């Protein structure tokens with residue numbers, strides 16, 4: 001966001017975006033549930049150029065004991081980018097950005113998980129970004145939603161996320177890397193799709209109030225498209241299990 005656009009980069013022309021999409025079109029998405037054997041639940045998501053794995057471990061006893069909450073489980077999402085996931089090698093380990101993303105995703109997931117059912121427990125959600133191409137927090141949260149469902153963690157709903165934003169004055173759905181770098185606004189949104197309750201909303205850049213309303217509406221529509229894919233991925237996994245048994 002806010003990087004100076006090189007002269008030869010055209011973000012929007014003839015109602016088409018730099019990657020050929022229409023303003024309200026989402027990138028191609030593939031979701032697979034239950035891809036890891038040892039994790040309690042897992043998911044793999046390809047979303048545009050993003051490749052992301054989510055693995056759930058727990059509920060287990062939260063340790064050390066002083067971090068326990070006697071009324072509910074604590075949800076620890078950990079977002080991590082592989083060193084090879086970005087153009088310039090990323091220094092391994094947590095940085096300001098990944099700590100922030102881990103925090104907002106943990107808080108979003110806590111809103112849908114029935115944490116009161118597991119006092120003193122911890123639920124770990126590991127999100128590993130293998131290839132990054134803008135929108136990784138949305139793709140990561142979406143993968144986490146499927147992994148939690150795959151782990152059988154009781155939830156009010158399966159959380160899902162999608163971003164909207166603005167390039168060259170136009171409100172658009174699901175920004176790609178160039179749009180993220182040179183655009184005017186990026187707004188990731190996560191919802192509980194049964195009620196459209198907002199679980200996460202961040203904004204980088206600037207929108208007028210009208211643009212904000214339009215972008216929020218578009219992001220929620222995007223979330224519903226992705227939510228259908230999450231459910232299909234989960235159904236597919238359990239259909240396969242039924243066939244072999």
Ligand code: CDP
Nearest residue numbers: 086087090132133134135136137138177180
């Ligand atoms: O990924 P997301 O859009 O949720 O978060 P961001 O902070 O807006 O980052 C946008 C994109 O910048 C990421 O998806 C990566 O493709 C890229 N990035 C990078 O190249 N190097 C980093 N250290 C962090 C992000």
